[in-house]
Amino acid sequence: MLMLGIESTCDETAAAVVEDGRIVHSSAIATQFQLHEKFRGVVPEIASRAHIENIMPVIRESLDMADIALTELDAIAVAHRPGLIGSLLIGVTAAKTLAWSLGKPLLPVDHVQAHLYSVMLAEKGHLIQGKGQEGEALLRSLPSSVTCLSLPAVGLVCSGGHTALYLVNDWLDIELIGSTIDDAVGEAYDKVAAMLGLAFPGGPEIDRLAAAGNPAALKLPRSMLGRDSLDFSFSGLKTAVRYQVFGYQGKERTLDDLTDVEIKDVAASFQAACVDALFKKVSRAVKQFNANSVVMGGGVSANRGLREAFLGLPVPVHAPPMQYCTDNAAMIAGLGYVLCQAGQAASLDLDAVTSSSIPRR
Ligand code: KG4
Numbered sequence: 093m094l095m096l097g098i099e100s101t102c103d104e105t106a107a108a109v110v111e112d113g114r115i116v117h118s119s120a121i122a123t124q125f126q127l128h129e130k131f132r133g134v135v136p137e138i139a140s141r142a143h144i145e146n147i148m149p150v151i152r153e154s155l156d157m158a159d160i161a162l163t164e165l166d167a168i169a170v171a172h173r174p175g176l177i178g179s180l181l182i183g184v185t186a187a188k189t190l191a192w193s194l195g196k197p198l199l200p201v202d203h204v205q206a207h208l209y210s211v212m213l214a215e216k217g218h219l220i221q222g223k224g225q226e227g228e229a230l231l232r233s234l235p236s237s238v239t240c241l242s243l244p245a246v247g248l249v250c251s252g253g254h255t256a257l258y259l260v261n262d263w264l265d266i267e268l269i270g271s272t273i274d275d276a277v278g279e280a281y282d283k284v285a286a287m288l289g290l291a292f293p294g295g296p297e298i299d300r301l302a303a304a305g306n307p308a309a310l311k312l313p314r315s316m317l318g319r320d321s322l323d324f325s326f327s328g329l330k331t332a333v334r335y336q337v338f339g340y341q342g343k344e345r346t347l348d349d350l351t352d353v354e355i356k357d358v359a360a361s362f363q364a365a366c367v368d369a370l371f372k373k374v375s376r377a378v379k380q381f382n383a384n385s386v387v388m389g390g391g392v393s394a395n396r397g398l399r400e401a402f403l404g405l406p407v408p409v410h411a412p413p414m415q416y417c418t419d420n421a422a423m424i425a426g427l428g429y430v431l432c433q434a435g436q437a438a439s440l441d442l443d444a445v446t447s448s449s450i451p452r453r
Pocket residue numbers: 102250251252253254277278279281282293294295296299390391392393394395396417418419
């Protein structure tokens with residue numbers, strides 16, 4: 093089954109063609125970060141206007157890359173929640189129009205759920221550790237919701253908009269077990285990067301600099317929020333970096349006072365504090381729910397320090413291929429297939445919704 097996925101929840105306009113929920117034929121992304129860079133954050137009105145301009149060219153690009161015609165598609169999946177309402181509406185309207193005009197099913201995908209599902213994706217021709225055709229055949233024969241992944245899994249979604257823990261009983265049976273009470277971890281990365289005069293989005297830059305810095309240079313807090321809590325907090329960490337690096341009233345320093353070595357040390361210390369907090373909460377959740385594995389997704393799951401640290405968890409960890417960590421439409425098409433198999437197509441009055449559908453346990 094060939095599924096077209098459409099993603100426009102925030103600031104990326106994306107479309108992808110995925111076969112049987114796993115095999116990515118194409119993944120096209122029009123990024124808008126240059127438009128938002130000078131504001132150091134996503135401006136909703138600018139984002140929705142850019143989606144309008146990008147949506148048709150991106151869908152066309154995904155079909156051309158996959159070398160298929162619109163009429164060869166079996167169904168259309170769209171991320172209809174959670175996100176910015178003006179952004180969501182562009183993708184939802186495009187998807188409904190295509191589904192109606194082609195007479196194909198419309199699948200309503202939750203973007204956060206899709207970030208967790210992204211561990212299931214593999215590029216056509218690069219499947220199962222480079223086993224090529226043979227790997228592809230094996231992948232096709234596997235039921236979409238199990239494969240080598242042993243459930244229940246603890247799921248971590250860590251991005252610029254979300255930082256939350258989930259219990260994944262099945263791809264369509266996911267429960268929220270913890271979330272940030274203030275900032276998302278990616279947002280903290282972006283704010284600290286701004287303090288250090290680094291480019292937006294700041295996560296990849298901090299990740300790169302952290303590798304050359306001393307993680308013990310600053311003593312930064314790890315917010316645990318109580319013995320059993322699975323919630324996160326990153327705003328205190330951000331403030332601690334601000335005061336430790338730039339000083340208090342009367343003793344302030346500016347960016348010009350920082351040496352390159354100091355900037356690397358701040359990046360490494362900040363990253364160590366984030367990774368530590370995420371590691372401890374995921375370990376706690378694995379223990380509390382007796383989980384068999386961990387799945388992670390979202391932009392921050394591309395972080396090298398985090399991926400390395402997670403190898404120390406007591407259960408197998410599944411991370412998405414790098415290109416499917418940040419927002420993309422392949423994960424939307426992938427999970428759309430699972431919904432389709434479960435008979436969960438939507439009607440044409442599907443709404444865009446700003447909140448996630450995942451219930452709290
Ligand atoms: O999933 P995503 O593309 O969009 C949201 O749904 O938010 O995630 C973007 C976030 C940004 O905050 C970016 O700084 C962060 O992911 N990010 C990283 C890395 N790559 C992207 N954070 C830390 N390390 C990285 N390597």
